[in-house]
Amino acid sequence: MNWTSRLALLSLLLALLSWPVAAHGYIVRSIPENRSVLQRSPTRLQYWFSEDLEARFSALNLRDQDGNIIASGGVDADNAARMSLQLPPGALSDGAYLVELRAAFASDGHAVVQTQVFFVGQRVEGVQAQDASDQAQPLEVVWKVLLLSGTYLLFGAFMLYTYVLIPAWGSARHPQGLLPPRVMARLNVVVGLGLTSALLGQALSLLQQTMVFFDVSAERAIFGGLWQIVRGGSRFGDVWTLRLIGLGLVLLSFGASLAYREKMPRIVQSAWTANTWTMALVLGASAVSSHAAGALVMPWVAIAMHWFHALAVAFWIGGLAVLTLILPPALAPYEGEARRAALSAVMRRYSVLVYGAALATIASGAYNAANWFYSPQDLVSSYGGALALKLLMVAGLLLVAALHHLALHPDGALARSLKPLRPLAGRAASFGATLRLEAVLGLGTLALASLLSATPIPQPAFLQDEPPAPSASATIQTANGLWEVSAQLIPGAPGVNTLDVVVKGATSFAGPVLAQWDHPTTGARSPWQSADAVEDGLFVASTAAINAEGEWLALIDLGEGLDAPRAALRFSVRQDAAVLRSLPPSLWNIVPAVLATLTLGLILRAPWQALYRRLSLGPQTLLMALGMTVISAGAIAASIWWVAEQSRQADLLLAMPPTIVNPSLPDQDSLTRGKALYEQHCIAWQSVTDFRALTGNAERLRDEDLFIATYEGWRRVPPCHGDLSAEQRWDIVNYFRRLARVLTS
Amino acid sequence: MIVPLLAHGNLGYWDEVVFVSVALIFLGMMVVSWWRSRQMDADLGQAPSAPPVSPAQAPLQPQEGRFELD
Numbered sequence: 001m002n003w004t005s006r007l008a009l010l011s012l013l014l015a016l017l018s019w020p021v022a023a024h025g026y027i028v029r030s031i032p033e034n035r036s037v038l039q040r041s042p043t044r045l046q047y048w049f050s051e052d053l054e055a056r057f058s059a060l061n062l063r064d065q066d067g068n069i070i071a072s073g074g075v076d077a078d079n080a081a082r083m084s085l086q087l088p089p090g091a092l093s094d095g096a097y098l099v100e101l102r103a104a105f106a107s108d109g110h111a112v113v114q115t116q117v118f119f120v121g122q123r124v125e126g127v128q129a130q131d132a133s134d135q136a137q138p139l140e141v142v143w144k145v146l147l148l149s150g151t152y153l154l155f156g157a158f159m160l161y162t163y164v165l166i167p168a169w170g171s172a173r174h175p176q177g178l179l180p181p182r183v184m185a186r187l188n189v190v191v192g193l194g195l196t197s198a199l200l201g202q203a204l205s206l207l208q209q210t211m212v213f214f215d216v217s218a219e220r221a222i223f224g225g226l227w228q229i230v231r232g233g234s235r236f237g238d239v240w241t242l243r244l245i246g247l248g249l250v251l252l253s254f255g256a257s258l259a260y261r262e263k264m265p266r267i268v269q270s271a272w273t274a275n276t277w278t279m280a281l282v283l284g285a286s287a288v289s290s291h292a293a294g295a296l297v298m299p300w301v302a303i304a305m306h307w308f309h310a311l312a313v314a315f316w317i318g319g320l321a322v323l324t325l326i327l328p329p330a331l332a333p334y335e336g337e338a339r340r341a342a343l344s345a346v347m348r349r350y351s352v353l354v355y356g357a358a359l360a361t362i363a364s365g366a367y368n369a370a371n372w373f374y375s376p377q378d379l380v381s382s383y384g385g386a387l388a389l390k391l392l393m394v395a396g397l398l399l400v401a402a403l404h405h406l407a408l409h410p411d412g413a414l415a416r417s418l419k420p421l422r423p424l425a426g427r428a429a430s431f432g433a434t435l436r437l438e439a440v441l442g443l444g445t446l447a448l449a450s451l452l453s454a455t456p457i458p459q460p461a462f463l464q465d466e467p468p469a470p471s472a473s474a475t476i477q478t479a480n481g482l483w484e485v486s487a488q489l490i491p492g493a494p495g496v497n498t499l500d501v502v503v504k505g506a507t508s509f510a511g512p513v514l515a516q517w518d519h520p521t522t523g524a525r526s527p528w529q530s531a532d533a534v535e536d537g538l539f540v541a542s543t544a545a546i547n548a549e550g551e552w553l554a555l556i557d558l559g560e561g562l563d564a565p566r567a568a569l570r571f572s573v574r575q576d577a578a579v580l581r582s583l584p585p586s587l588w589n590i591v592p593a594v595l596a597t598l599t600l601g602l603i604l605r606a607p608w609q610a611l612y613r614r615l616s617l618g619p620q621t622l623l624m625a626l627g628m629t630v631i632s633a634g635a636i637a638a639s640i641w642w643v644a645e646q647s648r649q650a651d652l653l654l655a656m657p658p659t660i661v662n663p664s665l666p667d668q669d670s671l672t673r674g675k676a677l678y679e680q681h682c683i684a685w686q687s688v689t690d691f692r693a694l695t696g697n698a699e700r701l702r703d704e705d706l707f708i709a710t711y712e713g714w715r716r717v718p719p720c721h722g723d724l725s726a727e728q729r730w731d732i733v734n735y736f737r738r739l740a741r742v743l744t745s
Numbered sequence: 746m747i748v749p750l751l752a753h754g755n756l757g758y759w760d761e762v763v764f765v766s767v768a769l770i771f772l773g774m775m776v777v778s779w780w781r782s783r784q785m786d787a788d789l790g791q792a793p794s795a796p797p798v799s800p801a802q803a804p805l806q807p808q809e810g811r812f813e814l815d
Contacts, residue, residue: 162778171813180814242768249775266783274779281771288764300763333815345812 094121107293150198156318312360674735698740
């Protein structure tokens with residue numbers, strides 16, 4: 001074993017043995033907070049994650065301090081990034097409780113088990129939460145190395161064949177693949193190795209994923225048929241199947257090229273060139289289940305950049321590995337100047353493409369990094385460390401590439417700026433040792449890339465900054481004395497919220513408490529619901545009715561009767577209080593994205609120029625092309641506008657905003673005034689048969705409909721008589737809603 | 746009702762459309778490159794059945810920087 005092989009083996013072993021890996025997603029918000037002390041038993045446990053979860057493979061178990069499971073929850077149906085558990089009021093007695101969260105992330109299939117702890121009553125010493133494990137999953141690292149190595153090798157082989165070897169060495173004297181049989185034989189071995197490695201990695205990935213999802217042994221995963229559930233019932237399985245189809249196509253065409261090369265020699269070059277595109281698609285499928293899928297900034301752009309990065313690296317490293325393997329047999333018959341000419345022909349073409357790949361790697365790599373680093377602290381995370389090691393390897397690769405450039409173009413423009421490297425360039429002139437060194441560095445980069453994809457991304461600090469939940473209070477004067485009602489809306493953002501209501505008065509209040517949420521701007525109104533009595537004077541209700549930011553009213557009735565005290569509290573619902581799932585792009589995202597796009601343009605310049613030369617650019621053709629382009633773009637734009645407009649119209653029809661907004665807060669004072677006015681001016685309503693229909697439809701009617709009814713009547717219900725101001729009519733509307741609820745309940 | 750296969754971004758069902766479109770484009774490119782590669786040996790200028798080409802489409806061989814392997 002020579003020194004380069006030893007170095008490769010050593011770097012691979014070091015990388016495999018020493019690197020901790022963990023799940024990629026993480027908890028961004030917990031209710032209750034980890035290690036919090038609650039004064040009462042909670043009615044709801046909620047945990048928001050940074051990415052969507054696989055509902056079938058995720059679970060939430062609540063354990064007491066002896067480890068017994070008390071209750072279980074799971075992923076919410078309306079939000080795949082949240083797990084929750086509802087508890088009956090007062091279900092938990094004083095003590096410590098452990099929340100065991102088993103989260104399987106949909107984007108990359110990682111699963112993690114971690115526990116949080118909370119206390120009811122007072123803190124209990126000696127009970128500890130357990131963070132997500134950061135221990136390596138050896139099988140995961142193995143399959144990633146196998147899959148990456150295999151797919152990179154295959155893409156590198158097919159790209160090198162199509163865009164380097166054939167243009168440099170191709171000859172029609174060799175009908176089977178246009179290259180000498182000794183070279184094609186070596187290439188076939190390389191592709192065979194690549195396919196074996198990729199398919200083995202593919203099989204192991206499903207096995208490991210099944211073991212993680214079900215927390216079972218390999219034997220149960222295989223013979224229990226559990227792997228089929230993961231394959232058919234998870235996003236990981238969807239991507240896995242797509243990748244398998246791609247690899248199957250490559251295997252099929254490669255097998256056909258081997259089987260029919262005697263009868264149909266042209267099939268060889270066809271299969272090899274076509275497989276370049278298939279392998280590009282396979283690498284794209286891997287990008288779909290990578291870190292990029294969970295990016296906060298433009299996930300699709302992140303996936304595209306990840307794909308671009310993978311293609312560039314796969315060509316650079318995979319192509320390099322293939323080149324290193326085929327040069328010995330290819331150049332074996334040549335000596336001296338002929339050998340140098342043959343080598344130079346292939347290296348000139350390869351190096352031009354490598355410049356593009358290197359630029360693409362740097363630009364897309366910068367974009368990928370900008371997705372995960374939001375502050376300098378993120379750079380010192382384990383992900384930052386892994387990335388730094390990978391960048392060191394890439395720097396080594398660039399150095400060797402620069403030496404090769406100096407050897408190929410000693411008098412070129414770039415060579416002058418690389419003057420300090422000239423003393424080393426002589427050693428690269430024969431390419432042999434430096435190509436092997438570059439291949440070793442490439443292997444090391446590949447191993448680190450596998451580990452980087454298995455390393456947790458830094459958790460941005462801003463995701464943990466929870467804004468304070470909004471609170472409000474009111475004092476109600478009744479015949480029985482003063483009642484003080486205070487409430488807190490948690491978290492106070494669109495989505496599921498919990499309302500904690502504390503009622504204090506001269507005597508203790510046993511309930512019931514009814515609550516309704518109103519959005520005056522849109523006229524949205526939730527059904528009345530009963531709040532859970534948690535302890536003396538404390539009531540809790542949860543709702544999913546709050547679906548937009550802005551001012552919302554919480555109507556709180558202390559009882560079910562017509563004269564029950566009413567508190568109407570205003571809450572400002574803010575979008576920034578919601579769990580952050582996306583971010584707008586910053587300059588750090590835009591600059592690398594522009595650079596990567598320019599690099600892509602540079603890479604595609606030659607094919608575009610070739611296409612341009614082949615075009616017949618007469619005035620008639622140009623006019624037709626321009627016309628068709630304008631018409632197509634116009635048709636697409638018009639279609640998008642039409643779909644958006646129809647959607648807007650449908651939304652408007654479903655939730656038409658009121659033309660007149662009720663300016664009167666439906667609080668206790670308004671109800672008292674409204675009752676007196678109703679009984680004086682509108683009592684005739686109750687004498688007609690349609691009154692029953694009016695009360696029955698009250699929850700569906702808007703405030704403005706009832707307001708108009710006081711003027712014009714409703715069906716056979718007469719208008720309210722007498723000279724009433726607008727304010728008085730709104731008070732009547734507020735009271736009538738209370739009356740309707742009592743009469744229909 | 747479309748059954749989502751891969752929706753993970755913020756585009757909802759458009760995720761599926763984007764993914765399937767990209768896959769179709771690449772599979773299309775695979776078919777095109779298969780078909781075009783049949784002209785590869787003609788482009789190398791050695792095939793006896795090579796069709797006549799214009800000067801703008803001059804074959805790669807003989808060309809500086811190429812080395813046909815024996």
